[in-house]
Amino acid sequence: MSTYCTATVINHKEIVPGVWKMELAAPEIAKTARPGQFIQLYPPDERNLLARPISLSSISKMSVTIVYRVVGKGTKQFSCLQVDDMVHVMGPLGNGFTLLDAGTQNVIVGGGLGIPPLLELAKRLHGNTVVLLGYQDDPFMAEDFQRLGLEVHIASQSGNYGFHGNVLDMLKNITFPVGQIFACGPRQMLQSVSMWAKEHNVPIQVSLEERMACGLGACLGCGVKIQKHGEQDWRYLRVCKDGPVFSGEEVVWNG
Amino acid sequence: MSTYCTATVINHKEIVPGVWKMELAAPEIAKTARPGQFIQLYPPDERNLLARPISLSSISKMSVTIVYRVVGKGTKQFSCLQVDDMVHVMGPLGNGFTLLDAGTQNVIVGGGLGIPPLLELAKRLHGNTVVLLGYQDDPFMAEDFQRLGLEVHIASQSGNYGFHGNVLDMLKNITFPVGQIFACGPRQMLQSVSMWAKEHNVPIQVSLEERMACGLGACLGCGVKIQKHGEQDWRYLRVCKDGPVFSGEEVVWNG
C-alpha cells in the first residue's frame, strides 16, 4: 500500500558537491517500506507537473532517507528545501529487492547514484555480504556501508580513490563463489555486470531507472524491455510497478 | 523612466479583512514616482506570467507603499509575502495626476480600493481639499487622510459607518463651489461622478483600471475608449501609458 502525503524535511545536507541527503518524516511510508523501493517526490514549483522518483536509501520507524544528485529542475528545487519545509510525496513504490534465505555469499554492486538505494538492502541482507562501490571520482556513503561491518571495496574511474577502474573489474577479482548479486547504477554498468552474472550462472537483481509520470503502474510511461524465461518475445514492463528491481537475465539490454 | 527590479518587503499587514498594506524598499522607483502612478508587481508563482498593476498609495524617499485587496491568484500570493521577502516589480508607470496651481477648492473622491491611490495625491495637492470616501461597509485609511488635516467625509453602502449612501450623494451635498475633482474607484462611481462634474462644469481627473500585460504601452491590451475634445470619434488609449489618469469628460463611459 502506498500513500500520497505531505512529509516534513527533518535533515538535509550536501554530502559531496551536488549530492544531497534528505531525511523526511513520513511515518506512513516508513511503516511499510522495503529496500529497493522508491518514492515520488513532487517539485514545489508547480510548473513541474511530474514527481521525481528517488530511491529510499534508508528506512527508520518514522522517517525515510534519500540521497540524490542535482541534475535538473526538480532536484535543484529539492536542494533548496530547508529543514521543516513540507513536500508532497507518494510511496513506498515499486517491488524492492527480493531477500532470499540466509547462508549465501552476497555481492552488492553500486555505481554512482546507484549506491544509496543499496544501503538499506545491505543492512537487511542475510549471509555474507561484500560491497563493491564505483565512483567517477569523489566517493560518498562508503563509510555507511563500512559501519555495517561489511567488506567494502571502492573503485574510481579517475583512479584518485581506491581501485583504478570500475566495479566489473573488482567483481572479476573476487575469489570466493558468488551466491547472488544486487546491483544498481548506470545502465551500462548493470548490463556488463548482468553479462558477467549470466556467464557465471549467478542470479542477479538489478534496479533500473526510467522516466515516470504516474509512478503507480497506470500510464505505461516507464517501459523496460523484459523477456521472461520461457516467453517467445520481450514486452515492455513497468519500472515503477513491475520494478524497479528486475532479474538481470530477463532485461533485454540492447534495445 | 521606469525600472524593473527586485524590491524587498519592509512592512506588510492586513489593515481590514482582505485588504493589505505593503511597503516595498525600492529607491529607484520611489525617486521618480508621482501620485496616481502605479507599479507592476510580479506574482512569485511563475505559472502566473503577468504582473499585477497596483497603484502607489504613498511614496517616501526609499520606499513605496501599496494597499491592495486579495481578489484572485496574484493578490493571494502577495498576501503571503513576509517581511524581507523579495519580489519583482516594475515602475513607476503611467501618467499620474496632474497637479494644477494652488488656490482651488479640490475634492477628492475615492471608493473602496480606489481610495489608497489618492493618499499621496492628497498630501501634495495645493489649495483647499475635501475628501469624500465611500465604502461597502468597513472603512479603512480614512485616518490617513484625517492625519493630513483635511476635511474627510465617509459614506458606507451598508449605513454602518458615516453617511448612509454613496460618494455621489455626498458630492451633491457640498455647498462651496468645487474647483476640481480627483476620483478613483469602481467604474460606475467614476461615471456618475464624471456626469455630475460635466453638468457642473468642473474639471475632473479619474484613475481607471484595465487588465494589463506589458504595463508599458507596448501590447495595447489595456484599452479604454477615449474621445478627445475636437475629435470625431473615440479611439482606444492605453490605461498603462496614456493613463491610468484621464479627464473624466473624455472617457466614453457607455461602451
Place this chain on the structure above:
Amino acid sequence: MDSRMETTIAGVTWKNPVTTASGTFGSGREYGELIDLNRLGAITVKGVSEEAWKGNPVPRLAETQSGLLNSIGLQNAGAELFIENDIPFLRQYDTKIIVNICGHTLSQYCAVAERFADCDIDMLELNISCPNVEEGGLSFGTDPHVVERVVKAVRHYVKQPLIVKLSPEVTDITEIARAAVSGGADALSLINTLRGMKIDIHKRKPILANKIGGYSGPGIMPVALRMAYEVCHSVDVPVIGMGGISTFEDALQFIMAGAEAVAVGTANFHNPYATVEIIDGIRQYMKENKISSLEEIRGCID
C-alpha cells in the same frame, strides 16, 4: 450520493460528471490504492486494441512547463486479456465503465468494437487519433470523410452508446464533430493530445525516443476549452470535455461552455486525488451558489 450531480449521457446515468481520461488511469486498479473508485462518475480505461500492442520505444515521457509529452504508443495487452482481467475488476465498483478502443485500420477498429459488443461495459469510446496505417499514417481523426466512415463502420458492431473522441489537430473541429455525429456518434469527447516536441540541448536530441509526442496538461486547457465550446455549439449530442483539467474551477469552465461531463487526465499524475477533489469542489460550488442541478449552469456561455 448526491442526485444533484447526476449526469446522463446517451442514456447512461453517471452519479457525477467526472470520469478519467483514457490512458492516464490504467483500468483504475493502481489509483484504487489511493482513492475510492466508487466516487467516480465513470472510469474511462486506457486504449484497448484487438491484439496486444507493444508501444513505442522509451523514453516515452517528457515534462514541459505546465504540461507533459507522452509517446506511449497505445501499449496494451489486447482485448482478450482486458476482458478477462479488467472488466471483472471494474465491475466490483459502483461506477460506469467506458472502454476506449483503438486501431490502425478500419477492420481493426471494427474487430475490437465487435469484441466488446456483448461485454458488460457501459459505454465505448472510439479514439480516432490513431495513425491510419493503410493511408500513409495520418491520423483517422483529421479528415471528416474518414471520420464519418470509421464511425459508421464501428457503429455497426457496437451495442453500447458510442462516444467518439476527437483529435484537436485539425483546422476546424466543428467540421469533424459534425462528421462524427453523422457517422452515428451518441456523444463526443475532446480533446485528445496536441502533438508537441521537446529537445535536450545538452544531448542535442529530442527527449522522446519517438521525437514527437502527445501534449497534455494545463498547458492545453485554453485550446481544449475553446474547442469544447465550439463543438457544444455545433452538434446536438452530449460532449465530454477534457484537456488540462486539474481543479474543479477548470471542470466548471467546461460545463459552462456546454460540456455534459469532464475527464481528468494528466492532473492525476500531479495529484492522485485530483478526481475526487474535483468532484468535491463542484459539489461545494453548487452548495455555495445554491445550484440544485448542473443544468442551471451548463452551457450558460452563449
Place this chain on the structure above:
Amino acid sequence: MDSRMETTIAGVTWKNPVTTASGTFGSGREYGELIDLNRLGAITVKGVSEEAWKGNPVPRLAETQSGLLNSIGLQNAGAELFIENDIPFLRQYDTKIIVNICGHTLSQYCAVAERFADCDIDMLELNISCPNVEEGGLSFGTDPHVVERVVKAVRHYVKQPLIVKLSPEVTDITEIARAAVSGGADALSLINTLRGMKIDIHKRKPILANKIGGYSGPGIMPVALRMAYEVCHSVDVPVIGMGGISTFEDALQFIMAGAEAVAVGTANFHNPYATVEIIDGIRQYMKENKISSLEEIRGCID
C-alpha cells in the same frame, strides 16, 4: 558585437538570431526605456494595416496557467502614422526593422505592402492569421490555396525580403508552409497564436469580451517547436521560430530543430529583459560548448 552569432535570413544579416514577436513589443519605444534596443538582432513591430484599426472591445487579456490569451484585434494607427513616427525612431538603432502587416481582404494586404515598398525597412512579415472578411471570416492562413494566392499577390508589391507568418491552426502545417513558399515567401515565421478561451466561473462569462483569443506563452511551446521542426524539414527557406520562448534554452531548442532565428513575445511581459537575457544565454552556451558558429548546432535534430 560578436560575429559568431550573426545570422543571415533571406540576404539580411542580423547581429544575432533574436527578434521580438510582433504585437508584444510595440515598435520598441516602450521597452527601449528598460533595455538597449541595439542589442537585438531585429525588431519586429506590431501589425500594421493600410488604415487605422480600432481593435476589439476590452477586456482583451486573460492570464492562463503558463500562458496568455489576447484579443487585441490588431489595433493600430495605420501605415501612414507608422511610417511617419516609428520608422525614424527605429532607424536610430543598429538593429534590423521588420514590419508586420495585416489585412482583412486581399486588396488591403496588397495596399499596405505597396505602402511599405519604398520605405526604409529591412524585411516585411506577412501575418496571414487575419480573418478573411470576404470569405466568411475564416483565417487566410488555413487554406493552402488561399495562402499561395495572398502571398503571390503581396509578393508583387513587396521590395524587401518577405517573411510569411503561419497560423498553427491547421491540420498539416507543412502543407501551408509549402504553399507560402510556392507563393514566393523568402522566409517563414511560426507560430502565431493558437485560439483559446477562459471562463470566469463566478461571473459565468468568458474573460475576454471577444470570448475567444490568441493563446501564447510557454504553454504553446511544445506545439510551436514541433511545428517549427516539421516546417524546417519540409521547405528550403529559412524559418524564424517562436511560440513560448522565454529562456536561451528554449531558443536553442528551436535552433536545433532547424530554425534560423527566433522571436520572443509573451516572455517580454513576464520579464522585460527576456530578449537580452536570451542573447546573452546563447552566447554563454556557445562559449561553454566551444561552438564557433550557430551552424554547428542548427538543425542538428534530424
